[in-house]
Structures are given as structure tokens and as C-alpha cells.
Amino acid sequence: MKQILCIALAIIFYSCEQNQKNVTKDIEKEIIVESEVPEYFLLRPEVEKAYGYSHAVKIGNSIKISGAVSMNNEGNPTAIGDLEQQMKNCYADLEKVLNHYGCTFDDVVVENIFTTDMPAFLQVSGYRNEIYKNQFPTGSWLGVKELAIPEFMIEIELEVHKSK
Template structure:
């Protein structure tokens, strides 16, 4: 009989995640699933409204906190899916990812969507 791996849950902003009903990240075995990143403060308020470049940086700062919690870095990321409501502006600022991924880029998809959970 194979013993099931016990998931390890991580809440970046416990009050907000509890209110919305999700965990920011879950580690099962060697896999870490991250729900995503939104440019927000610790009270859940969107920050850097109208400044997508800063929003991108804020998101990667949150992702780094999660990776660090699990003893990982961006070098360990193998899949990254990006959802944006403004693909042309995202493409203008996507070069910032060169500062994040210094060895190789992960696979993934970039998707333009009508709206996200938070504006």
C-alpha cells in the first residue's frame, strides 16, 4: 500500500484567504501549487492601480515569499500561467521577467481575460 503525501498549506494573507475561501499555496510531495498573485496590500486592497509595471513587480514579490517559504527560488519554477486584462500593456512590461528568471524561463501560457476576481 502506498502512503498518500500529506499536503502542506501556506497562507500568505490568512484573513483574506480565509474570507475568500482559498489557500495561496499547497505543497504535495515535491510539487508546489500556487493559486496566483495579485497586487494587493496585507488588508486585501488592490495597490498600484493603473501602473501595470508595478503590479507585476508586486506579484513577483509575493511569489518570491511563497517560494522562499518552501525553500525554493524562481529557478525551481517549471510552469507559469499569466492571466491579464490588458495583454498589450503586459507585453510591454514582460521584459521584467528577465530579472526574475535568470537561468531559464518556465513553460506556461499567457492569457488575456475579460476580468479577474479583483480589479
């Protein structure tokens, strides 16, 4: 009786193992690997080439956006001494990049803000409520000694997840 029970269990185990292998093979056949070629975007091509960076790169559903600062199309600082206006100018540029990829601020999952004047930023940070109407992304606010050009008081970088 024990031998029959052992044989029966061995057959059941073998049968289950074969079914698992077949299921695994079927799943492997269904997986399609898409090539994820980076798509680069330059907001101000001449400025970005001169400084050696791309304003954004999209790979798959992820988009990384370089820190936006308050500058004109020639790369000169704008709203000098006015942190609130510089912040608004940053968000205006970031919106242009998001629009290029068919995204909005609702698609932002990470926002990092760098500022040379944290107390002033904290006073005007409520403006972000006009940008993020549904939810806020994760991120960090960092007080820094300086940014790329002395007149820049704030820089905002984003990470985006674009749903298909």
C-alpha cells in the same frame, strides 16, 4: 535429439522465468511508499480565509501556487492603473511563497499569467528576465476580460518542482 533440445529450452525458459520473479520480488521489497500529506500555506491568512482559498499547497515535490495579485495585507488593490508595478508586486509575493518552501524562481516549472491588458503586459514582460535568470518555465499568457477585483490588471500563478 529434438526431445533433448526441447527439454533444455524448457529448463532455460523456466529458469529465466524464476529469476525474473525473484528480481520482481526484490524490487517490490525495496519500494517504500511515502505518505504525501498536503502542506498548505497562507500568505495573508485573513484575506485568503475570507475569499476561500490557500495561497499554496505542497504535495510531495510539487507545489501549486495560487495566482498572485497586487494587494496589501488587508486585501486591497495596490498600484492601481500601473500594470508594471502590479506585476512586480505579484513577483514579490510569489517570492515570499517560494521562500517559505525553500525554493527560488529556478524551481518554477509552469507560470501562467492572466492580464486584462495584453498590449501593456507585452511592453513590460521583459521584467521577467530579472525573475528567471537561468531558464524560463513553461506556461501561458492569457488576456482576460476581468480578474477578481476590477483594479487587478495581472495575476500570476506558478507550479514548482522542488528537488530533494
